[in-house]
Amino acid sequence: MHYYFFILFIIFSAFPACAQVPLSKISPSLQHQLADYPYWPVIILGESQLLSGGDSYDRFCKSSAGRKRSELRKKLISEYKETAEKEQDAILKIISYPKSAVRMWIVNAVGVTLKREEIYKAAASDKVKYIYADRQTPAAESKGGSVRHVLSPPTLKEFSLSGKKIPWNIKEIGADRVWKEFRITGEGVTVAMFDSGADYMHPDLQKNTWINRDEVANNGKDDDGNGLADDVYGYNFSKMSPSVIAEGKQQHGTWTSGIIAGDGSGGTITGLAPRAKLMHLIAWGSYCNTARAFEYALEEGADIINMSFSWPHLGQERGLIRLMCEQAACAGLVLVSGAGNFGSGGKNPAPLPLQLRIPEGIPCVIAAGGLNRKMKVPGFCSLGPVEWSQVKFYEDFPLPKGLVKPDVCGFPGPGYPILSTDGRGYVDPNTKIAGNSFSGPHISGVAALMLSANPEIPPWKVKELIETTAKAVEAGGKNPRSGAGLTDAYQAVKKAMGNH
Ligand SMILES: [Ca+2]
Ligand SMILES: [Ca+2]
Ligand SMILES: [Ca+2]
Incomplete structure (x- = not known):
């Protein structure tokens, strides 16, 4: 009896989550890094995005014909931020709210350096569309200062070509x-x-x-x-x-x-x-x-x-x-x-x-x-x-x-x-x-x-x-x-x- 449980234990601990790890949601380059390293910087892409790949950009352009660039800017920044706000809490919860996580809104995604097991856990969530390998962990907070050359706002004369060379x-x-x-x-x-x-x-x-x-x-x-x-x-x-x-x-x-x-x-x-x-x-x-x-x-x-x-x-x-x-x-x-x-x-x-x-x-x-x-x-x-x-x-x-x-x-x-x-x-x-x-x-x-x-x-x-x-x-x-x-x-x- 004990022997039987011991065997089972060995099997489950050697392949703890294989059946559950959705490798199809982890980029091959990330899988490659995880084979060698216990953690890696990743970009976790949320499920909700304005565009869904394929020809969705072309369709957006067609359906936005005649719209003003300034209107699109205003509307989409607020939509992107709203989507990010709504979905990223759920993503961060899965990985226990790491302090170093960078929330993005140009795509609904979170950038963070995670352990292999946490990456697998995130990939299993239906809030996560895909996980990419990042190139490095982003730098931390800014303290300001250090602008050595400060310009004063210029006064511009009327544009003139007189005396100027034109290549x-x-x-x-x-x-x-x-x-x-x-x-x-x-x-x-x-x-x-x-x-x-x-x-x-x-x-x-x-x-x-x-x-x-x-x-x-x-x-x-x-x-x-x-x-x-x-x-x-x-x-x-x-x-x-x-x-x-x-x-x-x-x-x-x-x-x-x-x-x-x-x-x-x-x-x-x-x-x-x-x-x-x-x-x-x-x-x-x-x-x-x-x-x-x-x-x-x-x-x-x-x-x-x-x-x-x-x-x-x-x-x-x-x-x-x-x-x-x-x-x-x-x-x-x-x-x-x-x-x-x-x-x-x-x-x-x-x-x-x-x-x-x-x-x-x-x-x-x-x-x-x-x-x-x-x-x-x-x-x-x-x-x-x-x-x-x-x-x-x-x-x-x-x-x-x-x-x-x-x-x-x-x-x-x-x-x-x-x-x-x-x-x-x-x-x-x-x-x-x-x-x-x-x-x-x-x-x-x-x-x-x-x-x-x-x-x-x-x-x-x-x-x-x-x-x-x-x-x-x-x-x-x-x-x-x-x-x-x-x-x-x-x-x-x-x-x-x-x-x-
Ligand atoms: Ca300042
Ligand atoms: Ca500022
Ligand atoms: Ca400003």
Whole structure:
């Protein structure tokens, strides 16, 4: 008798919950980590979401035709928060309310580092849709302070081209024609830079740096009540610090910023939308940070988010970022990314269909491919297509056709001036710095001009108009090399103005 119970005990303790562990709700990359580690940072996706994968984004866009971007923003932020509020208590209860849990609302999800057994327990709940592996545990609370360079709100003179140089890339895209003929320069539009931070003390960026007007710098308090102390120009979510200035040689975000909004104070107008504002968000590491960056951009009024980066090999986690991007787009955020530099003729070649990654491979994100001055695609540029047929909740765009990307082209450089890294002047001529990190900002600049002309057009319409007004550089329509062709600021803004 005793022997019999002992055997049973052995069996049940060796496989305590195997029958109950719904592995189908745990991403393969998380399962892989859990085989080696007793705990791991995870994103627990709640059952209720605005979008349910598949074609639900497209259906949302169709059913929202004619709605104003500002209305969608207001309505969806409150809906997202309500869903998160309602469902996350139940999720947190299952895992015993860990203090370090990060509640998100851009997707209804909780980010937390959990033990294997707790992950299994959460996966068994009908409140939980899926559990993804995160990349790291997000940083803890901010204490504020540490903004070393504080700007005063600028006084802007009337925009003038007198005595200013205009580089060839700006002219080729027709941005200067938009400034001259329509008198549209990006005013009223804020572009969130998901990047390395920027040298906003550069004379060409000082006046167009977004300022969180209801926040006081360096007093250690969260004056505007958005949960972050002293976030005057954006936020560094990677370090949970309000300091977003880029220093030393790491000036990637200064270059991308300059292409969007460098205002020519130092003599050369490097930006397509010189009167747009730039909000700086540093949000590497945890996917909780990606969510926080989108939430910040939406709540603080950014219109566009420029994402000049590329994440390879995310596995099922691609679906998580796609949901974040789609739900951010529904709430009126235009998403732009460079196509990446993984073409077969470059230094880091990747096979097809893996050259465009995340976020640029996501359907609602405008992926900017690259053209040189001779209108040819340089060998380093990532080419499409992109496939989604293996990604849970989507399972679309099967090969061979896949999803045709890039969507449109900008200029990856080199050859046009960019802001210098010593805080003064320009790298002009720039003979070295190139990559689709710089094609993306050309498209963000065009989008900023369009939204300055007509602020209420929704993101999917902005994407459509950018593509339909682009100048084809290859025959046969949109293709996986150059997309719809070179972006045309003049035609895009003209179409945007007619679109009420
Ligand atoms: Ca604020
Ligand atoms: Ca604040
Ligand atoms: Ca403060």
